[in-house]
Amino acid sequence: MIAVLKQKALGLEELHERARILGSAWTRDQLELFLLCAPGVTRDAGLFRSSASSPEEELQLSILEAVRSFAGMPVSATQVRARLPNHFVTTDEQVLAIARRIAGLEVFGPKLIRIVQ
Secondary structure: OHHHHHHOOEEHHHHHHHHHHOOOOOOHHHHHHHHHHOOOEEEEOOEEEEOOOOHHHHHHHHHHHHHHOOOOOOEEHHHHHHOOOOOOOOOHHHHHHHHHHOOOEEEEOOOEEEEOO
């Protein structure tokens, strides 16, 4: 449900109808409470939207951008970490684990990361 709100702002009635179609037994009030408590979800003029990404999504995007900055050359996790924004505190192992889950990246050889072509 929150992924939909990242693409398009929706009203509570439409969100509740979508949830019901997907099999949710939540009432309209329960859904509203959930949305009001969900991190990154805001309500403005009766429309809910999600503008903030989770910290892991931000890290994934930053890792992808860092690998791309090497212009297709295979890079080590240490080199990727050096190009991440300073507010990320991570390890080589975490960078490798996240890189394995990112579509478009490949981890191979002795802990190298490259763009899949």
